[in-house]
Amino acid sequence: MSVTGQQILKTLSLFDPIEWIRTSSGRNPVEGYTQSPHVAWRFADGGDVEIARLIETLVRNSPTENDWTLDYSARNWLLAPSRVLNECSSDNISFRQAVMRITLSDPDFCELANSDLALIISRLQDYVMNTEGREDQTR
Secondary structure, three states, rough: OOHHHHHHHHHHHHOOOOOEEEOOOOOOOOOOOEEEEEEEEEEOOOOOHHHHHHHHHHHHHHOOOOOOEEEEOOOEEEEEEEEHHHHHHHHHHOOOHHHHHHHHOOHHHHHHHHHHHHHHHHHHHHHHHHHHHHHHHHO
């Protein structure tokens, strides 16, 4: 199961307006292989720590097959499988190099990670929708 860039944008926009986003998920449209997914984005107002911690908690509590990391230490936030970030630091390679190496060498991981991302996005969307529903009931 895979999620589209449009679905990811729509879901993250429920937390705060998005100024910029780049996603990679599903199959590579040219080569046809399943990619290691990740999402990089910037909230229009830069985002805040409360939103970051909420998203981080929702990601951590999602029943995924792999561990995921939300890095919000820079202007652009990054959500990616922890394995990718671990390979960057342990092998002293760029994020792009780690993504390509994993994409080309471990298609099973990529399939599971794409399912994870779809689950994470669904969980984020459900949280916002359920929270808004409760707020509407208390008004």
